[in-house]
Amino acid sequence: SQQGEEDPQALSIQEGENATMNCSYKTSINNLQWYRQNSGRGLVHLILIRSNEREKHSGRLRVTLDTSKKSSSLLITASRAADTASYFCAMTTDSWGKLQFGAGTQVVVTP
Amino acid sequence: DTAVSQTPKYLVTQMGNDKSIKCEQNLGHDTMYWYKQDSKKFLKIMFSYNNKELIINETVPNRFSPKSPDKAHLNLHINSLELGDSAVYFCASTRSGEDTIYFGEGSWLTVV
Numbered sequence: 031s032q033q034g035e036e037d038p039q040a041l042s043i044q045e046g047e048n049a050t051m052n053c054s055y056k057t058s059i060n061n062l063q064w065y066r067q068n069s070g071r072g073l074v075h076l077i078l079i080r081s082n083e084r085e086k087h088s089g090r091l092r093v094t095l096d097t098s099k100k101s102s103s104l105l106i107t108a109s110r111a112a113d114t115a116s117y118f119c120a121m122t123t124d125s126w127g128k129l130q131f132g133a134g135t136q137v138v139v140t141p
Numbered sequence: 142d143t144a145v146s147q148t149p150k151y152l153v154t155q156m157g158n159d160k161s162i163k164c165e166q167n168l169g170h171d172t173m174y175w176y177k178q179d180s181k182k183f184l185k186i187m188f189s190y191n192n193k194e195l196i197i198n199e200t201v202p203n204r205f206s207p208k209s210p211d212k213a214h215l216n217l218h219i220n221s222l223e224l225g226d227s228a229v230y231f232c233a234s235t236r237s238g239e240d241t242i243y244f245g246e247g248s249w250l251t252v253v
Contacts, residue, residue: 061240067182072231072246080240116182126196127172127235127242131184 033057034119034132042138049106051135053119054099060122062095063129064104067116076104076117109139144168145245147232153251154222161218162248164232171237172196173215175207178229178247187230190215191237222252 034055043049053062061080065073077088079095079102086093092105106113116136120129145166154160166173174197175187189197190209204220215234219226232245 063241065244073184073233073244075241075243078240118184120184122240126189126191127240128174128186128189128197129176129184129233129242130186134182 033121033123033130036117036119036132036135038135039133040136040138042140043109045110045139045141047109047139049109049113049137049139050103051117051137052101052103053132054101055119055121055130055132056100057123059097060124062093062102063120063122064091064093064102065118065120067118067134069115073118106137109137111139111141113137114139145232145234145243147230147245147248149248150246151249151251153253156222156224156252158222159218159220160222160250161216162230162232162250163214163216164245165214166232166234166243166245167213168234168243169236170234170243171212172235173209173212174233174235174242175215175217176231176233176244178231180228184231188215188217219250224252226250227252 037052063078064076090107095102116134118134119132172191174189188207193209206218209215229247235242
């Protein structure tokens with residue numbers, strides 16, 4: 031069964047607006063990572079947050095993690111058209127780094 | 142300076158054929174993976190190798206056989222291809238003890 035679920039499935043915003051997407055998972059995790067996938071391309075690692083961390087920032091990205099609620103959020107501030115992509119959360123629960131992915135949020139940023 | 146490279150990027154083949162996808166990483170990693178992304182964009186791990194040893198083998202048909210000739214390479218061979226094998230196959234790698242996993246650009250397999 032799928033470990034992660036993402037919400038919303040799709041998000042359409044205008045340039046300059048913020049985009050927020052959420053990820054919920056089922057079991058305890060070691061860490062949670064967010065990836066971006068542009069159409070027809072591979073997965074690009076964006077940011078990683080460990081289970082003992084609550085918030086991390088990287089450029090225009092802000093990630094939160096609430097292990098009590100088994101949820102994480104990714105915020106993209108001041109979005110750009112180039113941010114148009116699918117965003118996936120992925121959890122690791124073992125020492126071998128096996129990633130269990132959410133279903134992804136498709137973000138469209140219009141100029 | 143490609144980190145994780147896969148070939149071919151696109152592959153169209155007929156049912157029943159046997160095909161291989163190759164993966165190489167030049168990051169000095171010791172752990173490599175194959176993931177499958179279906180038409181709904183759902184990603185699921187198939188296999189993982191650490192130092193050429195199989196460590197993860199999810200419920201994948203026996204028609205799929207990974208081979209790791211060395212730490213930098215992990216190939217995927219698929220026998221008797223079926224329509225349902227049509228998907229994007231991603232190779233990935235990491236170093237033991239590190240958390241970030243790096244993905245290749247994907248191999249788009251279409252079985253007709």
